[in-house]
Amino acid sequence: MTVFTKMLLAGITAVTLGLSPVTASAADLIAIITPSHDNPFFKAEAEGAKAKAEALGYETIVLVHDDDANKQNQLVDTAIARGAKAIILDNAGSDASVAAVQKAKDAKIPSFLIDREINATGIAVAQIVSNNYQGATLGAEKFVELMGEEGNYVELVGREADINAGIRSKGYHDVIDQYPDMKMVSRQSANWSQTEAFAKMESILQANPDIKGVISGNDTMAMGAWAALTAAKRTDVIVVGFDGSNDVRDSILQGGIKATVLQPAYRQAELAVEQADKYLKTGSTGEDEKQLMDCVLITPENAGKLETFALTD
Structure with a gap:
């Protein structure tokens, strides 16, 4: 058996076990996990996070949990197996998601939550949500x-x-x-x-x-x-x-x-990536874990300035 074959088999076994094989890791990968993109709000989150991460030099993987906590758990396993450096997550339930975020933390992968909080603190590095x-x-x-x-x-x-x-x-x-x-x-x-x-x-x-x-x-x-x-x-x-x-x-x-x-979905996702980048480089976001972003009333007077969950100048 060649060295390459041994490495390949070791990598397959590690993925199966939910570990982080050398052959499957990415030094600069950020995993982005959201509900279904059928809802334009969640699609905007994913696009905002992906664009910001790639602008900062990261590779990305975009995954969808469909508000299914079991599927979300599997996707966190995928992020761990791929050697993700951070996870950006709009979670699948405030109680049901605690275990998945804890699993990522135990694997030394920091999570940055957007849009939805979980009913626990000290597990995610940041929970950035609309007010x-x-x-x-x-x-x-x-x-x-x-x-x-x-x-x-x-x-x-x-x-x-x-x-x-x-x-x-x-x-x-x-x-x-x-x-x-x-x-x-x-x-x-x-x-x-x-x-x-x-x-x-x-x-x-x-x-x-x-x-x-x-x-x-x-x-x-x-x-x-x-x-x-x-x-x-x-x-x-x-x-x-x-x-x-x-x-x-x-x-x-x-x-x-x-x-x-x-509620500023696109900016919220960008901010989560910015904080992930800072945390990975310095060990701190410089912010509290729970962060609120104020919302804005939209009426006929300002609706013309609204584009993809953000107000333009």
Whole structure:
């Protein structure tokens, strides 16, 4: 058996065992793991992280966990086996992801979380997230204004295992519940999905034909709700989203959805890579583990400046 063959077999065995063989490692690899790119928000994260990492001289591997904690665990194994120097992660659940981040830490691979927190500290090097509560209060205040402080409304909630779904809902209600003439007639989860939101909105409309507004935990669900409302010829219903997607921007400019809240997905991902680079070079990011980035209300007045989850000058 040649030396090369022995090395190859050793590398295959190491990958199978989830180790880091010399033949499979990359001295400057950053792994980027997000939910499905079918959602433009997560696609923007991946693109922002990849572009920044490559600009800084790193190789990248972009992986998708589809909000499946088991798949995420396997992808972390892949990053470890590939000898990644750092992981940029938008995780698959605040509780379910703790073990995966711990596994990376145990393998001496630092994790930099974006968009979603985990329910643990001291495991990830950084957790860089949008100030979801602040953004939700901005969206709720605009929603109340558009509703004229009264009327029946619906709330579409994100994936229950995602901590952001609960934070946004709380922000909405801390504002809206101050107005006694605002009546929530239905609150349902559509799991961040446009398809689910469309189906849920159809059913809600049948049961509550007199609704005046819909406040949504993200733009993807807002688009699904708006499609169902349009099909039912109910474009009089006020819809407010959250994320700042190009699709909702276009709807706002066309007089459809009335407002959304921008969370800076692209910049957030860039920042995570910048901090990973600094940490790898110096042993510190110079920042606290938990970092909040404020959100911005998007209305017809500034929607024209919105492009790929960022405001242009």
